[in-house]
């Protein structure tokens with residue numbers, strides 16, 4: 340026989356042998372898998388349709404109810420978790436059953452951390468639209484228009500939006516081309532400039548050499564969050580170790596003073612109010628300022644009734660509240676509370692309030708429910724006063740100093 344034929348036969352035998360070995364291994368594996376899945380079925384509740392994933396959680400749950408100890412012994416990670424969660428409610432039930440205590444307001448550091456994250460989330464819808472545009476390789480004419488529209492929709496204001504986009508386009512030309520990453524970095528810088536990165540946003544009560552008592556008057560249209568903000572602000576000062584007095588100069592309805600009293604009671608802050616409905620709000624402001632002076636409080640916060648900016652007599656009333664208070668104490672701060680969800684309508688309100696009583700700062704409330712954070716820019720430009728605080732929720736500690744960097748990063752997130 341020719342050697343080549345012998346080699347050929349050996350090669351064929353070798354290939355057949357290898358094929359047989361591979362087939363044998365595969366068959367063994369699939370048999371093992373089939374027997375494993377059929378073995379798991381009898382452990383189920385007997386339902387033929389129950390698959391492995393439906394069966395597993397039932398075991399630890401049953402075990403936890405009947406015998407926690409045995410569940411721990413038989414434990415997988417899931418069963419241990421089930422036991423822990425079965426035990427937890429008993430231990431957490433105890434504090435709930437005990438008597439109510441005076442609240443301790445959240446510390447400034449932890450509050451600011453928490454609210455920064457919340458602020459970033461609240462501004463996001465605006466950011467996402469910009470992100471989509473800026474994620475492109477090269478910006479076209481239509482993209483630039485979209486950037487401007489997005490700024491407009493976020494209430495940045497027509498003039499500011501146009502100027503911002505013009506400046507960015509000029510920049511993009513200077514730097515060569517419209518690289519979205521560069522545009523994003525430039526946009527961040529411009530937005531920070533517009534928002535005012537170095538603006539002094541401290542409350543006047545927080546400045547060195549502030550008057551004592553330092554007087555703050557809350558004003559704004561109906562339902563913007565004046566009383567809530569007065570309450571939250573009182574908590575902020577209390578958390579900082581300062582003594583506070585509240586004045587309920589919203590005498591329009593008794594419920595308003597009750598509302599303020601509820602805030603005061605939680606942090607042990609006295610509230611000066613009138614006994615009768617419809618009393619002169621200026622007389623309550625007078626009495627509150629006299630009492631705060633006498634008590635030597637650090638801060639007096641006066642809440643006023645909501646009023647529409649087109650009601651001339653009600654706007655005059657604000658001027659009177661201020662003048663009467665000033666017979667006892669200088670007024671350091673008038674905070675206009677603007678509801679961020681009202682968008683550009685807030686601008687008209689702001690201008691009229693500024694004329695009637697003078698405004699030293701803006702509180703932008705309900706920013707948690709608004710994609711219109713851009714009003715921060717337009718309101719500051721129109722009034723020339725800074726946004727000092729933002730309201731980011733209905734929780735008692737959901738009030739934070741306005742932080743420009745956090746705000747802009749939230750927009751561009």
Ligand SMILES: Nc1nc2c(ncn2[C@@H]2O[C@H](COP(=O)(O)OP(=O)(O)OP(=O)(O)O)[C@@H](O)[C@H]2O)c(=O)[nH]1
Pocket residue numbers: 559560561562563564565566567568589595643644645646704705706707708729730731732733737
């Ligand atoms: N989500 C959210 N709700 C807020 C915020 N601030 C206030 N609110 C809610 O807005 C509603 C009105 O708040 P108030 O503080 O009573 O408003 P007001 O300006 O005192 O109202 P009037 O005295 O009637 O003019 C309440 O339900 C508050 O809980 C905020 O920052 N975020």
Ligand SMILES: [Mg+2]
Pocket residue numbers: 565566567589595642643644645
């Ligand atoms: Mg109120």
